[in-house]
Amino acid sequence: MFTYITKRLLAAIPTLLIIITIAFFMMRIAPGGPFDAERQLPPEIEANILKAYDLDKPLYQQYFIYVGNLLRFDFGPSYKFRDFSVTELILTGLPASMQIGGMAILIAALIGISLGTLAALYQNQKTDYAIMGVAMTGIAIPNFVVAPILSLIFGVYLSWLPVAGWGDGSARNLVLPVISLALPQIAYIARLTRGSMVEVLHSNYIRTARAKGLRERLVVIRHAIKGALLPVVSYLGPAAAAVTTGSVVIESIYDIPGVGRYFVNAALNRDYPLVMGVVIFYATLIIIMNLIVDVIYSFLDPKLRVNG
Amino acid sequence: MSIILDVQNLNTRFDTPEGEVSAANNINFTLKKGQSLGVVGESGSGKTQIFMAIMGLLAKNGRTSGQAIFKGQNLLELPVAELNKVRGVSLSMIFQDPMTSLNPYLKVSRQMTEVLIEHRSMGKKEALERSIRMLELVGIPEARKRVHMYPHEFSGGMRQRVMIAIALLCEPDLLIADEPTTALDVTIQAQILDLLHNLKEEMGMSIVMITHDLGVIAGMCDQVIVMYGGRVVETGTVHEIFNDARHPYTQGLLQSMPRIDGDHSEDLYAIPGQPPNLQALPSGCAFQPRCQLASDQCRREQPGSITFVSERSVACHRVTEIIELNQEETVNREVAL
Amino acid sequence: MSLLAKPNDRMAAVLDQQQNVDMEEVAGRSLWQDARIRLMRNKAAVVSMVILAMITMMAIFAPWLSSHPFDEVYWDFIQVAPNVAEGFWFGTDENGRDLFVRTLYGARVSLMVGLVATTVSLIIGVTYGAFAGYMGGRVDNLMMRFVDILYSLPFMFFVIILMVIFGRHIFLIFVALGAVEWLTMARIVRGQTMAIKKKEFIEAAHASGVSTARIIFRHIVPNILGPVIVYMTLTIPQVILTESFLSFLGLGVQEPLTSWGVLISEGAKVMESAPWMLAFPATFLAVTLFCFNFIGDGLRDALDPKDR
Numbered sequence: 001m002f003t004y005i006t007k008r009l010l011a012a013i014p015t016l017l018i019i020i021t022i023a024f025f026m027m028r029i030a031p032g033g034p035f036d037a038e039r040q041l042p043p044e045i046e047a048n049i050l051k052a053y054d055l056d057k058p059l060y061q062q063y064f065i066y067v068g069n070l071l072r073f074d075f076g077p078s079y080k081f082r083d084f085s086v087t088e089l090i091l092t093g094l095p096a097s098m099q100i101g102g103m104a105i106l107i108a109a110l111i112g113i114s115l116g117t118l119a120a121l122y123q124n125q126k127t128d129y130a131i132m133g134v135a136m137t138g139i140a141i142p143n144f145v146v147a148p149i150l151s152l153i154f155g156v157y158l159s160w161l162p163v164a165g166w167g168d169g170s171a172r173n174l175v176l177p178v179i180s181l182a183l184p185q186i187a188y189i190a191r192l193t194r195g196s197m198v199e200v201l202h203s204n205y206i207r208t209a210r211a212k213g214l215r216e217r218l219v220v221i222r223h224a225i226k227g228a229l230l231p232v233v234s235y236l237g238p239a240a241a242a243v244t245t246g247s248v249v250i251e252s253i254y255d256i257p258g259v260g261r262y263f264v265n266a267a268l269n270r271d272y273p274l275v276m277g278v279v280i281f282y283a284t285l286i287i288i289m290n291l292i293v294d295v296i297y298s299f300l301d302p303k304l305r306v307n308g
Numbered sequence: 309m310s311i312i313l314d315v316q317n318l319n320t321r322f323d324t325p326e327g328e329v330s331a332a333n334n335i336n337f338t339l340k341k342g343q344s345l346g347v348v349g350e351s352g353s354g355k356t357q358i359f360m361a362i363m364g365l366l367a368k369n370g371r372t373s374g375q376a377i378f379k380g381q382n383l384l385e386l387p388v389a390e391l392n393k394v395r396g397v398s399l400s401m402i403f404q405d406p407m408t409s410l411n412p413y414l415k416v417s418r419q420m421t422e423v424l425i426e427h428r429s430m431g432k433k434e435a436l437e438r439s440i441r442m443l444e445l446v447g448i449p450e451a452r453k454r455v456h457m458y459p460h461e462f463s464g465g466m467r468q469r470v471m472i473a474i475a476l477l478c479e480p481d482l483l484i485a486d487e488p489t490t491a492l493d494v495t496i497q498a499q500i501l502d503l504l505h506n507l508k509e510e511m512g513m514s515i516v517m518i519t520h521d522l523g524v525i526a527g528m529c530d531q532v533i534v535m536y537g538g539r540v541v542e543t544g545t546v547h548e549i550f551n552d553a554r555h556p557y558t559q560g561l562l563q564s565m566p567r568i569d570g571d572h573s574e575d576l577y578a579i580p581g582q583p584p585n586l587q588a589l590p591s592g593c594a595f596q597p598r599c600q601l602a603s604d605q606c607r608r609e610q611p612g613s614i615t616f617v618s619e620r621s622v623a624c625h626r627v628t629e630i631i632e633l634n635q636e637e638t639v640n641r642e643v644a645l
Numbered sequence: 646m647s648l649l650a651k652p653n654d655r656m657a658a659v660l661d662q663q664q665n666v667d668m669e670e671v672a673g674r675s676l677w678q679d680a681r682i683r684l685m686r687n688k689a690a691v692v693s694m695v696i697l698a699m700i701t702m703m704a705i706f707a708p709w710l711s712s713h714p715f716d717e718v719y720w721d722f723i724q725v726a727p728n729v730a731e732g733f734w735f736g737t738d739e740n741g742r743d744l745f746v747r748t749l750y751g752a753r754v755s756l757m758v759g760l761v762a763t764t765v766s767l768i769i770g771v772t773y774g775a776f777a778g779y780m781g782g783r784v785d786n787l788m789m790r791f792v793d794i795l796y797s798l799p800f801m802f803f804v805i806i807l808m809v810i811f812g813r814h815i816f817l818i819f820v821a822l823g824a825v826e827w828l829t830m831a832r833i834v835r836g837q838t839m840a841i842k843k844k845e846f847i848e849a850a851h852a853s854g855v856s857t858a859r860i861i862f863r864h865i866v867p868n869i870l871g872p873v874i875v876y877m878t879l880t881i882p883q884v885i886l887t888e889s890f891l892s893f894l895g896l897g898v899q900e901p902l903t904s905w906g907v908l909i910s911e912g913a914k915v916m917e918s919a920p921w922m923l924a925f926p927a928t929f930l931a932v933t934l935f936c937f938n939f940i941g942d943g944l945r946d947a948l949d950p951k952d953r
Contacts, residue, residue, distance in 0.1 A: 279803075
């Protein structure tokens, strides 16, 4: 198992390098520099600034300097927030982003799997139609519509929860962002679970389990769930990507000081190092998530298990 | 001998988008303790569905009526909780495809011990010991080690042995075997049949052998039911079916069997036409389009079952003529000898 | 007497088992006719098609459906609620422009993006997947490895960077979204191609010296249309959603042009005082996404009826 994880981590390096390269050159061929707003600066000062940020060097040198710095986890300074390094900024945003993202995925998995299983057990009955109807709604109504509506209902009209903001990061501030972020994923996971559960429940080995006279609860929990969860587990990687992407709007809407909000601001301000830092950070996160998913998968499916 | 399974007037139907489809009509038979019954028919003849209905394993769109009295209880009307005290305990079933019939995600040990823990209230340890002994009984080498493996680590024949071991854990009175050898290699098929035969003798249980292969029946069974198009067309002892088949379909089946002692100059016989589509059965007798003896009456009317002696019946309009022909043939054969 | 099971018997046995699960067997109709009948039986899909057709017609004939131009500012009617007397059926926005006609112009952009970007993804995905699947071996391995790497990229972020760098031209949105969505299509097409290329008619074409490109486009692609169409139907809402997402962040189409995402973004800001500005565009977007998803599901069930 250890060798497997090491192997996978090594395989992730070229992927990361590709991401870094694409991001780097895309940012650099962009028209308009980071200091466009300060055009009135005297030429010598501008040259000094460029020099300080290595922007006077040839592009390929800048690239190698950048990659070299990355190896020391140095994402460089932010162009916009001059007093902070990109690493510092990402670390500032990290706790909030991780909290809402992590909770959203957890909740999506728990509720999605339960709803999907329930729907499969009552296939083509009212419960099934109701759950799938709700799931379809979750997919069709984007979270940037759901979020403002939730905040309007629970924040403004009912005044149960804060309309927006992070405060001290207490549970009250978390509820709405986490729900908005989790809803579409709940819907996807419920649909996925239902589909695979229906298939498993029709499989020969479930028929065997029933022929053995096992109680229905045992048939479902012990015999069906494991097989039915495999596709759901492999979806968790893409789900993580979707949640990180979604967190960009959710953090903007609810005004949460997370990585996603930095990203939007940085992109609009052409703050290259910050944008790249966030992209690389997210990419790493998604790669790690995919790795975790593969490990869980190999635990669930004995055929894939590496040497016991 | 006491009767262990008494099936009366059993019907199975499926609701499909194209309408209701009857998979088995008016099925009647009895099975005595310690005896074995062969159920023969082509695919779609309804032979499997009868026993799926009895086991309560029909697909969700399936419905059943009639009676199936097993040890004094009508299984068709038992609530699932009660049925679960019978299934896997005194009534077990093994299936056609051992490759997919075991749960690929659970160790064999788990799939065996859970039966004993559930039905016999055994502790884990005791259940495991009993499972290992059962695996040894069905001829799995190194059972103590292999019990902890996953199904994909077993070959097809070995998996079917595991299936049999699971089915026999609670020493059932009746084992239903649904084409247990169809998916296996030829050499393995013989081994599995031998195993079933020996186990039946040792444990004194009854067996229902569902198959499309008359060869399987010959070595195993006492009684035979021949099915066609969702109906029983002929019943009798193995001896009667093989030596005095009275339904044209049974005769066709026998003729299409390759024989070692037979005449090799002729091509193997094949019943002309296609197996029937249950959704669009022909009028009258279901076998009529493929039958060389079909008359107008056959095309018009569904033949009723004619019982000669108990457990010996035929459903054919032309049965009297066939009996005469059979007798002539026997006489001729004797004369020739 | 023999224990020899003939191959036919095995086949028959397999069929017998299948019948056990569903007793459906319809003879004598072609796959497509069959699929059409099943699709027409699916009420949700039929209703969706009708609604979608209506929305499309309204988008096409938008200029003739309202007496107001989409970019005219009515100074006397700034942010008024729906007002039938004046012909502002959906009210006006904060610039005093008619929301009804703007919603329909938004529909034009959103539907157009959905169609064009999906077509782009279709062309790339089908070509790439069919080629990889047809070539097989090392070429296939390399090509699919590349797809795997791209899969692990946080694509949304690249699209955002792209929009930031090259401006918000609508053409760019088509290409960027199309380029993001082709990966799954390529995988599906590759799998189907692998299955079909072993068929006799492909080998016959190959043996008689037909060129690879011709085999792929004349013989393989027409035979894998089913899954391609299903996935295409499900890609369109995905693309529309992504465009709205970008527009919501302020990275989509630019004024005076509009899209549902832009309208929703504007509406969300004033939803307390002018709820209609959020309600109408959000409803149109949600209904459209609903319809595409229902049609996609319906098509899938119609073309592959194993899970009912």
